[in-house]
Amino acid sequence: MTQKEPITVAITGAAGNIAYSLIYRICTGELFGNDQTLNLNLIDIEPALPILEGLIMELEDSNFHLINKILFTIDPFEGFRDADYAILLGAFPRNKNQTRKDLLGKNSPIFKIQGKALSLVAKRTVKVVVVGNPVNTNALVTAKYAENIPKENIVALTRLDMNRSLSQLSRKLTKNVSNIKNVFTWGNHSASQFVDLSNGYLLENSKKTPLTELVDEEWISGEFQKINQMRGKEVLLKRGKSSAGSAANAVLDCLKSWIYGTETYVSMGVISDNNPYNVPENLIFSFPCTCKNGTWKIAKDLKPNEFCKKMIKKNVDELLEERRIAFELLKD
């Protein structure tokens, strides 16, 4: 097979656990194809550099034939150079005693610099997936300062929430997950997230059965939402470490949808401009999206019920407040 000219994939937080799960899967060709060579630009903070060096030794020892070049750096202006893809995993984690405001205060400046760096040195067509929390506002800050990059190119990961909802439904219905369609989350990747089943259906033998006919409303608005909200904590409790493999998997799912297209709705945190759901402009908000030819579109034809509208409003309010805090902090 003739190999394609290398593309450049930049990853921040590259010494972390999500990266450790993600990078190997990218190197096998699972995401970009078995003929697509790669320049990997691995970015992390200074104290993590030895870990990055160890990772690079292991990648060398894996002899991936698709790797053209690996670079590691603490400088986003070097790491994002000519990037075709940027996956922003790195962020300060939330401590027990920190408020959401503290967290925004720690992370907004990082994403401001990364936005500026992307703007200055990445390809204008770069596709950016933000994963570090608080992800919606981190992505918004990135978009604000990445002046030369279209806002459409910057997406916040909300796919793990969707994947978790699907997996829970699959167990509840004892049906294969690939038969469950059009389940997605609205709004913020936070405890306020709202999983919308009202458009979802089970596809069996070409027959579509609405999910609302298969699970009762009490379960949907109660246990189902709660399990989704608590899933991350539950995994952390069991493993003693936060979700890494499933987060990396969700990043891959998100990028596969974005690059190769979708047939049904998927959750993506995208810029809210021109949405038909009364979400104010200039927020990064999780919407049901469809993708085609490398671009996403917000699904336009849905009719959220009153409860859903209320939950969208709640998420809007939360994100407006996050934006206010972040932009206030970043004022020059």
Place this chain on the structure above:
Amino acid sequence: MTQKEPITVAITGAAGNIAYSLIYRICTGELFGNDQTLNLNLIDIEPALPILEGLIMELEDSNFHLINKILFTIDPFEGFRDADYAILLGAFPRNKNQTRKDLLGKNSPIFKIQGKALSLVAKRTVKVVVVGNPVNTNALVTAKYAENIPKENIVALTRLDMNRSLSQLSRKLTKNVSNIKNVFTWGNHSASQFVDLSNGYLLENSKKTPLTELVDEEWISGEFQKINQMRGKEVLLKRGKSSAGSAANAVLDCLKSWIYGTETYVSMGVISDNNPYNVPENLIFSFPCTCKNGTWKIAKDLKPNEFCKKMIKKNVDELLEERRIAFELLKD
């Protein structure tokens, strides 16, 4: 694509770091194909069960369409049931104050039980890859007690040693690793391991150049061997954790070679019966192997030089001593 009936893949030490890297890659279909559904039997010790539960939650949340069923257990007689493949990652790690004998004392009884379990409940055609150290002797103990399983079905992983040698040569020669052929290790997976370059060549534009013409003998017998021996420690020092992703990758490489065949030599730790290199019978020894139709063969036509013969002898002596200790300990 129509999916094939599930095969059963059993993994011990499934809560560990190598497993965490390995299992996701197996679930994508990278090893057994994108149409091969899987029963995953995850085995670990009691204290690790919560970690396993957390891993299973994450696998659920990754919605791999190839997973048919996941089972987790501490009992190898349950975990190996109907196994088509068994990957034995679990072993007591070596503490600073432990001798090799102490380590054999800890691990031999585990692999004895696992051998018995494989014999009793796995498919007779099961392919077993042993990874936990001391890997050669652990594999030999497994083979001894797996009376119903042909000894040819049990392989000790020495592929990571080969992969590390290849990656080092690739950097030394600044050549793509896929152009470097027939480099392999003899003997024990230990500090005594010997990487043999005397049959290796660089393939460029259909021209084969012997590696011995490209790198000088002093480097081969000095720095090259030393870097290979120290590579694992070096990674541990940098990462603060031992090699996991590259070890998982080597397991996949080993199984791909075994299942799908090879064109050149690869390192596999296999039963020494009927080898032409004066290695006594009934040892698990790393030989240059070729694979075809799911079976391996020791390369027969090599002419080890005097130094290589000396190194083979050194490895034989070490493995005879390990075998003596292990079998002595296991006497009923």
